Amino acid sequence: MRKSLHNIFIYFTLAVFIFSSCKDDSYLKNVIVPNQSFVEEFDTASAALARGWQFINNSELKGGGVWQNGGSLIPLFAGYSNHGTYAGFIGTDYTSTSAAAAIISNWLISPPVILQNGDKIIFYTRSQALDNGAGDSTDYGNSLQVNINTHNSGIFVGNYTDVGDFDKRILAINPTFIQSSYTNPVAGSYPTRWTRFEATVAGVNSPVLGRFAFRYFVQGGGSNGLASGIGIDSVAYQSVKK
Numbered sequence: 013m014r015k016s017l018h019n020i021f022i023y024f025t026l027a028v029f030i031f032s033s034c035k036d037d038s039y040l041k042n043v044i045v046p047n048q049s050f051v052e053e054f055d056t057a058s059a060a061l062a063r064g065w066q067f068i069n070n071s072e073l074k075g076g077g078v079w080q081n082g083g084s085l086i087p088l089f090a091g092y093s094n095h096g097t098y099a100g101f102i103g104t105d106y107t108s109t110s111a112a113a114a115i116i117s118n119w120l121i122s123p124p125v126i127l128q129n130g131d132k133i134i135f136y137t138r139s140q141a142l143d144n145g146a147g148d149s150t151d152y153g154n155s156l157q158v159n160i161n162t163h164n165s166g167i168f169v170g171n172y173t174d175v176g177d178f179d180k181r182i183l184a185i186n187p188t189f190i191q192s193s194y195t196n197p198v199a200g201s202y203p204t205r206w207t208r209f210e211a212t213v214a215g216v217n218s219p220v221l222g223r224f225a226f227r228y229f230v231q232g233g234g235s236n237g238l239a240s241g242i243g244i245d246s247v248a249y250q251s252v253k254k
Contacts, residue, residue: 064123
């Protein structure tokens with residue numbers, strides 16, 4: 013009799029467990045995410061670093077080019093939006109590599125942010141146009157990627173041939189390195205005037221603490237190859253309204 017009662021108890025407990033496992037837990041996905049929206053004007057690189065931005069030059073044969081005020085010791089061009097006494101934007105250039113022609117992979121990484129589908133990254137960017145010696149200008153072909161890290165809030169970017177944890181690309185500007193000029197812009201090329209771009213976070217199963225990043229990426233870039241320099245200004249992260 014005690015053995016029968018023991019079996020009945022086990023079956024009852026198992027039934028309760030199975031029922032509990034099958035109940036609707038979709039409410040767990042409806043997490044209220046605090047508003048993550050912010051704007052970064054990059055009036056100074058030091059202030060951006062203090063706010064949690066990270067700069068990583070991961071280029072092949074790393075050169076002296078870093079993300080800095082104005083993109084160079086002498087600003088590459090005038091800023092889009094300037095609220096201080098410096099250049100008012102952040103940028104980098106072909107000196108990211110010390111080679112005549114190699115892979116440029118120079119990262120500008122955001123502070124940690126809760127990423128969710130529909131969030132938007134809005135920013136302004138342009139490239140540097142240089143005299144081509146033929147009465148016109150050229151930017152030598154620049155490219156920018158916007159990637160997100162949905163694995164963690166770290167800054168692992170692999171080596172110059174890969175992207176590490178930032179393996180979801182949500183925007184690519186001029187991925188085929190089309191060259192353009194200031195006076196005669198070419199369709200699909202990197203803009204040589206400040207231009208607004210918008211990237212939308214996608215492919216995220218549920219809200220996750222991660223980061224987004226701008227990757228200045230040029231294959232065959234350098235002092236005798238592709239790339240001139242680019243600037244980024246007025247970056248806005250806009251949380252989707254739930």
